[in-house]
Amino acid sequence: xxxxxxxxxxxxxxxxxxxxxxxxxxxxxxxxxxxxxxxxxxxxxxxxxxxxxxxxxxxxxxxxxxxxxxxxxxxxxxxxxxxxxxxxxxxxxxxxxxxxxxxxxxxxxxxxxxxxxxxxxxxxxxxxxxxxxxxxxxxxxxxxxxxxxxxxx
Amino acid sequence: xxxxxxxxxxxxxxxxxxxxxxxxxxxxxxxxxxxxxxxxxxxxxxxxxxxxxxxxxxxxxxxxxxxxxxxxxxxxxxxxxxxxxxxxxxxxxxxxxxxxxxxxxxxxxxxxxxxxxxxxxxxxxxxxxxxxxxxxxxxxxxxxxxxxxxxxxxxxxxxxxxxxxxxxxxxxxxxxxxxxxxxxxxxxxxxxxxxxxxxxxxxxxxxxxxxxxxxxxxxxxxxxxxxxxxxxxxxxxxxxxxxxxxxxxxxxxxxxxxxxxxxxxxxxxxxxxxxxxxxxxxxxxxxxxxxxxxxxxxxxxxxxxxxxxxxxxxxxxxxxxxxxxxxxxxxxxxxxxxxxxxxxxxxxxxxxxxxxxxxxxxxxxxxxxxxxxxxxxxxxxxxxxxxxxxxxxxxxxxxxxxxxxxxxxxxxxxxxxxxxxxxxxxxxxxxxxxxxxxxxxxxxxxxxxxxxxxxxxxxxxxxxxxxxxxxxxxxxxxxxxxxxxxxxxxxxxxxxxxxxxxxxxxxxxxxxxxxxxxxxxxxxxxxxxxxxxxxxxxxxxxxxxxxxxxxxxxxxxxxxxxxxxxxxxxxxxxxxxxxxxxxxxxxxxxxxxxxxxxxxxxxxxxxxxxxxxxxxxxxxxxxxxxxxxxxxxxxxxxxxxxxxxxxxxxxxxxxxxxxxxxxxxxxxxxxxxxxxxxxxxxxxxxxxxxxxxxxxxxxxxxxxxxxxxxxxxxxxxxxxxxxxxxxxxxxxxxxxxxxxxxxxxxxxxxxxxxxxxxxxxxxxxxxxxxxxxxxxxxxxxxxxxx
Numbered sequence: 031x032x033x034x035x036x037x038x039x040x041x042x043x044x045x046x047x048x049x050x051x052x053x054x055x056x057x058x059x060x061x062x063x064x065x066x067x068x069x070x071x072x073x074x075x076x077x078x079x080x081x082x083x084x085x086x087x088x089x090x091x092x093x094x095x096x097x098x099x100x101x102x103x104x105x106x107x108x109x110x111x112x113x114x115x116x117x118x119x120x121x122x123x124x125x126x127x128x129x130x131x132x133x134x135x136x137x138x139x140x141x142x143x144x145x146x147x148x149x150x151x152x153x154x155x156x157x158x159x160x161x162x163x164x165x166x167x168x169x170x171x172x173x174x175x176x177x178x179x180x181x182x183x
Numbered sequence: 184x185x186x187x188x189x190x191x192x193x194x195x196x197x198x199x200x201x202x203x204x205x206x207x208x209x210x211x212x213x214x215x216x217x218x219x220x221x222x223x224x225x226x227x228x229x230x231x232x233x234x235x236x237x238x239x240x241x242x243x244x245x246x247x248x249x250x251x252x253x254x255x256x257x258x259x260x261x262x263x264x265x266x267x268x269x270x271x272x273x274x275x276x277x278x279x280x281x282x283x284x285x286x287x288x289x290x291x292x293x294x295x296x297x298x299x300x301x302x303x304x305x306x307x308x309x310x311x312x313x314x315x316x317x318x319x320x321x322x323x324x325x326x327x328x329x330x331x332x333x334x335x336x337x338x339x340x341x342x343x344x345x346x347x348x349x350x351x352x353x354x355x356x357x358x359x360x361x362x363x364x365x366x367x368x369x370x371x372x373x374x375x376x377x378x379x380x381x382x383x384x385x386x387x388x389x390x391x392x393x394x395x396x397x398x399x400x401x402x403x404x405x406x407x408x409x410x411x412x413x414x415x416x417x418x419x420x421x422x423x424x425x426x427x428x429x430x431x432x433x434x435x436x437x438x439x440x441x442x443x444x445x446x447x448x449x450x451x452x453x454x455x456x457x458x459x460x461x462x463x464x465x466x467x468x469x470x471x472x473x474x475x476x477x478x479x480x481x482x483x484x485x486x487x488x489x490x491x492x493x494x495x496x497x498x499x500x501x502x503x504x505x506x507x508x509x510x511x512x513x514x515x516x517x518x519x520x521x522x523x524x525x526x527x528x529x530x531x532x533x534x535x536x537x538x539x540x541x542x543x544x545x546x547x548x549x550x551x552x553x554x555x556x557x558x559x560x561x562x563x564x565x566x567x568x569x570x571x572x573x574x575x576x577x578x579x580x581x582x583x584x585x586x587x588x589x590x591x592x593x594x595x596x597x598x599x600x601x602x603x604x605x606x607x608x609x610x611x612x613x614x615x616x617x618x619x620x621x622x623x624x625x626x627x628x629x630x631x632x633x634x635x636x637x638x639x640x641x642x643x644x645x646x647x648x649x650x651x652x653x654x655x656x657x658x659x660x661x662x663x664x665x666x667x668x669x670x671x672x673x674x675x676x677x678x679x680x681x682x683x684x685x686x687x688x689x690x691x692x693x694x695x696x697x698x699x700x701x702x703x704x705x706x707x708x709x710x711x712x713x714x715x716x717x718x719x720x721x722x723x724x725x726x727x728x729x730x731x732x733x734x735x736x737x738x739x740x741x742x743x744x745x746x747x748x749x750x751x752x753x754x755x756x757x758x759x760x761x762x763x764x765x766x767x768x769x770x771x772x773x774x775x776x777x778x779x780x781x782x783x784x785x786x787x788x789x790x791x792x793x794x795x796x797x798x799x800x801x802x803x804x805x806x807x808x809x810x811x812x813x814x815x816x817x818x819x820x821x822x823x824x825x826x827x828x829x830x831x832x833x834x835x836x837x838x839x840x841x842x843x844x845x846x847x848x849x850x851x852x853x854x855x856x857x858x859x860x861x862x863x864x865x866x867x868x869x870x871x872x873x874x875x876x877x878x879x880x881x882x883x884x885x886x887x888x889x890x891x892x893x894x895x896x897x898x899x900x901x902x903x904x905x906x907x908x909x910x911x912x913x914x915x916x917x918x919x920x921x922x923x924x925x926x927x928x929x930x931x932x933x934x935x936x937x938x939x940x941x942x943x944x945x946x947x948x949x950x951x952x953x954x955x956x957x958x959x960x961x962x963x964x965x966x967x968x969x
Contacts, residue, residue: 050308064219065212067437069386070470074887077386105212117210121202124856128686129209130387130437136210155896162887164386164438165686166856167863167924168895 034098038063039107047094054078054089056097057104065105065133069162076161079134079141080104086141088160105133108140115178116140125174127165135161139175148179196699200852203691204705214435217390217407218467225392226255228453228466229310231300231317232476233292236328236546236880237341238321240290240299247316248302253309256460257317258301258452260289266455270511271417271446273659274518279351280544282342284511286421286448286455292321293341293510294548295881296475301452303464326880330507330543331484341510341544348544350508351517355524356537356599364499364535368490372571377949378560378929380482380507380874382884383553384892387437388468389477391450393457402458403430406450409439410723411683413660415715417446417514422454433713436685440864441552442477443685444725445514449476474885479874480553482507483520485564495576495583499535502527502564506542509549516549517542518659522557522649528598529565530609530645530818531587536599546880552725554864555925558648566644566930567947570937574946580934581617584645585610604647604816605910605918608844612906613645616820616842619904625824633942638827640939643820646927650845650919651731651815651912662811664728665720666736668697668744669804672790674783676701676708679806681721682733683713687921688853689729693737695849696915700741701782702768719806727817727919730849735913736809743805751788751803752780754796815910815918819843821862821927823935829943832958834870834936839928842904846918854920855903861924862901867893868925869932873951944968 031046038061047056057063057080068090069077078090081103108114116139119125126132135158142149142157149157154175155168163171208214245257269283288297300317304310325339332338333348341348365371392405402424408414411431419429436443449466457464468476486503506520520540528536573580589596591608598604622641629639653662665681678697682689694708701708711717722728745765752770753763756778763770771779785803788794792801824838841858848854871891875883884890891897909916929950936952937945943964948957 048308055307058219059221062221063212064216065214067216067387068218068467069388069437070887072470072886072888074892075386075470105210109211113207113210120210121206124203124852126206126209127688127856127860128385128387128438129205129214129435130216130385132209133212151900152896155894155898158895160894162386162892162894164384164440164864164892165860167859167861167901168898169859169901170856171895172900 032095034095036097037101039104039110049093049095051094052090053092053094053097056094057089063104063106067130067133069131074162075131076138077131077134079137079161081137081141086138105137108136114140115181116143116175119174119178123170123173123177125166125171131161131163135163135171139178143175143179143182147183196695196705197849199695199850201691201695201850203688204694205688205690216387216435216437217392217405220392220405222394222463225463225465226303226305226460227307227310228456228464229302229314230298230449231302231314231319233295233297233299235292235321235323236295236326237324238292239324240288240292240319241322242320243300244318245300248313251313251316253305254302254313255305256303256456258287258456260285260287260299263287263452263455264289267423267451268421270448271421271514272512274515276351276353276517279517280345280349282345282511286451294546296472296548298448301456303456303460327545328876328878328880330505330545333543333545341546350542350544353521353524353540355540357535358537360535361499361501361537365488365490365501368498369493370572370575371488371490372568372575373488374568374571374947376485376487376564376567378481378483378485378563379950381480381553381868381872382474382874382890383440383442383477383480384473385438385440385442388470388473389443389447389449390467391453392463392465393453394463395458395461397461401428401430402454403432404450404454405432405434407436407443408433409444409683409685409725411713411715412681412721413723414446418450418454421446421451422458430716433683439685440554441480441556441725444552444723445478471886474890475548475882478513478551479509479548480550481560482550483523483560487564487568489568489572491572493576495578495586497531497533497587500527500533502538504538504540506540507545507547508542509545509547511549513549513551516551519550519552519557523560525600525602526558526561526649527565528600529562530589530647532589533599547876554861555922558922559865559926559929562644562646562926563930567933570934571946574941580643581613581622584643585613602649603813605813605912606908607647607816607818608906608908609645609818612818612820612842612844615904615906616822616840619842619902620822620824620838620840638829638939640825640827640935642823642931642933642935642938644927644931644934645820647816647818648923648926649814650727650817650922651811652726652728653814654811661722663808664722664733664736665806665808666733666740667804667806668737668740670744670782670786672786674703674786676703678708678710678737679718680710680712680733680737681718682729683721683724684729685724687724687729687857688850692730692849692853693734696734696737697741703782727921730915730917731815731913731919732809732811734915734917736807738914739807739809740805743807744803747803748782748785750796750799751785755780755788811912813912815846815912817843817845817918817920817923819923819927821931823931825932825935825939827936827939827957829961832954832961834952834957836866836870836899836932838902839866839899840902840904841924842906843920843923844906844908845920845923846910847907847916849917857920858903858924859901861922862928863893863898865925865928866898866932868929869950870952871897
């Protein structure tokens with residue numbers, strides 16, 4: 031077992047974990063932050079996307095021990111003080127259907143807007159390439175991110 | 184009685200793009216999917232699967248696995264066979280061969296991924312560790328991969344005991360008449376068309392949590408399913424527990440697309456293990472398991488012959504379909520290709536049509552319903568054939584279609600395959616799509632670009648499909664739906680529905696219907712679904728039936744609630760029921776709208792029950808079952824515009840226009856979302872997705888690294904148009920839209936690519952249109968021309 035110290039959504043956690051434990055399982059099963067989902071095992075779908083030290087990562091491809099000392103933001107933390115503009119955009123523009131890819135998609139979109147506050151449609155589509163949605167055909171996700179970009183500009 | 188100061192109606196809700204009520208929980212991480220549930224003491228199950236497509240199992244040794252840390256139980260085939268019934272098969276066709284299959288396979292495995300042993304441990308890591316310690320010895324057997332070769336005698340057999348790989352042959356139409364028509368036709372096109380195998384890939388893999396509680400002797404199963412009520416009946420039977428003490432809950436479900444419309448081995452195994460261990464047992468599929476162990480879709484070869492006169496009038500169609508159904512039947516496997524047969528006539532008048540649907544076993548994952556389920560295949564065959572015919576005749580493909588359409592004044596229309604189309608206006612839909620895309624300008628542009636050596640293509644598909652399934656006579660487990668409307672004492676409204684939405688937004692659209700009819704705020708209406716302990720009965724969500732069938736059950740209950748409210752109010756006001764009217768949440772006196780009672784006032788009377796009207800029971804609640812008299816037949820026109828790079832064979836899908844008609848619309852925002860998603864899946868079949876097996880029956884496209892579920896940068900912005908042709912099959916006039924997008928889009932894209940390359944003499948390229956295949960077609964056309 032290894033001890034890790036991680037700040038998640040502003041709250042500090044110090045815990046013993048197995049070295050092989052995936053970050054996503056630590057978040058979901060030990061911290062019970064189940065908003066972060068698992069959709070594949072090859073880092074394609076992005077349902078597990080969280081923001082680690084300001085960068086979006088696929089938490090199914092990060093070991094919990096690798097997160098030691100880092101600051102994490104998950105979907106639960108994003109809207110702690112009311113809906114974040116990205117969340118609002120997804121709601122207003124019907125950017126989700128089954129909702130399973132949505133937390134990861136929102137975190138990826140949040141991180142995209144951090145680095146590119148005014149993306150073109152093509153940049154949004156390319157920027158979200160690492161996240162798969164099977165329901166929406168992405169059109170309303172693009173609109174959601176555009177709305178979020180406009181409201182935060 | 185309240186004297187109302189205003190008689191204004193509350194805002195109109197039906198037909199409005201109301202934002203979804205499901206979303207606040209889903210965008211904040213507060214949704215509850217099966218894997219989010221973790222009752223105290225939950226165990227995890229891992230499955231040992233066959234690595235071979237066909238092999239005899241000669242030895243299973245689980246002793247090391249039993250000793251592994253954290254292991255609580257190991258289930259082997261013999262025990263499973265003793266303690267459970269076979270995996271249910273609901274679609275049973277006449278003369279069908281039906282091998283028996285249990286949740287674990289004992290002596291022989293018949294596809295890669297078939298479950299052999301189940302291991303239950305304290306957590307998912309330990310379960311996976313222990314599963315790796317299970318030793319299974321296999322003796323490889325000859326593998327059947329090609330469904331056409333599988334039909335030849337003397338070859339390898341998937342099921343030795345059947346003596347054949349043929350599952351069933353279903354004829355349709357009048358073979359003699361179709362034969363005469365084809366023989367006498369002035370022009371006949373003949374083409375083999377492959378509608379290849381797809382893997383549904385909902386982003387939430389399958390998940391199940393079974394919890395047997397010994398005290399009350401009850402089983403609760405949370406499953407990522409589209410059919411909680413059918414699953415309750417079938418699964419309780421499989422594990423031999425009484426249905427009335429068996430509860431199934433589908434919490435938030437992360438997409439289904441047909442593949443969660445089934446009873447799976449892992450559901451049986453989790454229930455068996457939980458019953459034995461008296462602890463909750465959870466199984467969550469990995470994505471790579473999902474690729475081999477969840478049903479696949481499509482995989483139908485069509486040999487099409489389409490005959491016409493020189494002027495383009497169709498005279499006959501004959502088709503032989505060979506369906507590769509994989510190693511076993513699942514719940515509806517055998518029925519899916521018969522939907523292809525039913526819809527072969529499409530939007531056209533075809534005087535003679537016949538077909539033969541041949542379903543074949545191979546050593547592959549079983550197929551079953553995948554979004555569209557039979558209609559995309561039929562539409563692909565017909566719409567590719569129409570373009571081949573147009574090319575042969577030198578006619579514009581839009582004009583050829585227009586010439587053969589069933590006209591708007593000819594509905595209801597009975598097809599030669601036996602479908603009765605309820606309503607339609609195909610020409611208006613075509614006109615609308617052509618106007619949006621700017622068809623004649625595009626053709627001019629295409630001619631100009633061709634002179635410059637650019638390959639622009641325009642592809643059309645007109646489609647009619649089948650939704651709102653369906654009359655119970657056409658369904659193995661009933662085609663009705665149930666809906667309860669309960670006005671509570673306070674006037675708030677609880678709605679129970681037997682459909683099981685998993686992304687389709689009925690918590691919103693059903694509330695729109697109920698709130699508008701009862702004149703209450705949407706916040707005062709709660710829609711409860713997908714829990715068999717709360718909702719008495721239901722069939723589920725598939726076949727674009729939720730609104731057309733489930734919504735109608737609610738409309739029937741609303742009618743009953745309104746009638747009863749009128750009885751209570753008129754009795755209280757000392758009037759006859761005929762003297763009052765129900766509108767917008769109040770019952771008022773005809774001619775004196777200021778004299779009225781509100782819904783909460785009436786509800787109080789109904790539940791206090793101190794002065795009941797004659798022959799009236801207390802309470803203000805109604806339950807209805809709607810049995811539709813027919814299916815519904817939505818339709819539309821899809822147009823794709825592509826440019827093909829002749830050097831690399833890559834395809835740039837520049838535009839996609841979709842004109843769809845799903846009858847009356849409750850929430851246009853949700854309808855557009857359904858179309859977008861369907862288009863993405865239909866376009867992806869043409870351009871990106873294909874399940875590929877090698878000659879050993881190994882799935883080469885067995886993960887998201889190898890199977891291209893499209894990402895945002897691989898799809899265009901869709902241009903939607905719509906027409907509205909209501910149906911009279913249900914009082915809502917709604918037809919259904921869940922699958923429409925997948926149906927016309929695939930042939931539209933392929934038609935566009937072939938159109939682009941037609942100057943090279945290319946008449947057909949087989950899907951999926953990977954650049955290499957397109958490039959090879961271009962190269963071989965160039966060589967042929969030299």
